[in-house]
Amino acid sequence: MSRQWTDEEKAKLVVLVGQGLKWWDIGFQLGRTGDAVQMMAGSMKLGPKPFKGKRSAVWRLMVRICADGRPRTVHELVALTGASRVCIDRLMKEGHADGEAHTAGWLKSRRGPPKPLWLPVPGTDAPKPYVPTASERQCARMRRMKEEDPLRYKAIIDRCTLRRKLKRGVVAQQHPVVQALFGMGVAA
Structure with missing residues (x-):
């Protein structure tokens, strides 16, 4: 049959759990099993034994x-x-x-x-490098393209502008021949 916990044992349990000892070691010092100590610590809301x-x-x-x-x-x-x-x-x-x-x-x-x-030794942390966002990387790529290949850059800008106008419905209808050759405008 298990014996009741005294107030002195509970106070000593709080101190020993604070030291981060193992459950069986705390139990040995209190004359109880490690499981009994762990259950009492849980019921006293001491939480799990702190990890060192x-x-x-x-x-x-x-x-x-x-x-x-x-x-x-x-x-x-x-x-x-x-x-x-x-x-x-x-x-x-x-x-x-x-x-x-x-x-x-x-x-x-x-x-x-x-x-x-x-x-795993004491020291000062190295600063974390800045990581550009996806939109910042895209802007930088377009800036480089504008300098290195201006014709490709203009073609991309024109295509994007045309797509925006097509979505809004403000592009005039093109002649079927122009449509077939250049793929611009809506079909007549």
């Missing part, structure tokens, strides 16, 4: 791998450690929040945002 990145074997392995000072992406660390991407990502973000990791640089990619290059 420094105690993780994966974190220690990442620190050893990055001892050469070369920053690595999360995917490189996954390949080197054998841990999951989610685990590595979580460890690095928690280490970053605790001041134990930083982004040493950014890896630009052809698609999507740049990827952080992590180092």
Whole structure:
């Protein structure tokens, strides 16, 4: 039969959970099983035991791998450690929040945002590079085209202007021969 929790045991439980000890270790100190301690912590709304990145074997392995000072992406660390991407990502973000990791640089990619290059040591973060939006990239492409190939640029602008006028219905009907040769206007 289980014994009741005293107020002293509950107060000690709060302190021990705050230290981030394992459930079985807290249970040993309180003379209870790890499951009983975990259930009482849940009923007291203490939440899950806080995760400490420094105690993780994966974190220690990442620190050893990055001892050469070369920053690595999360995917490189996954390949080197054998841990999951989610685990590595979580460890690095928690280490970053605790001041134990930083982004040493950014890896630009052809698609999507740049990827952080992590180092699991304290340091200052490299600034994230600016990524232009799709409309900014299109404007830059059209500006380059205007300088490099003005005839192609004019043909694109004329085609867009004609399409806008066709949508609004303001283009005059063209002769069938002009329509067949140049594809302009609406059919007569």
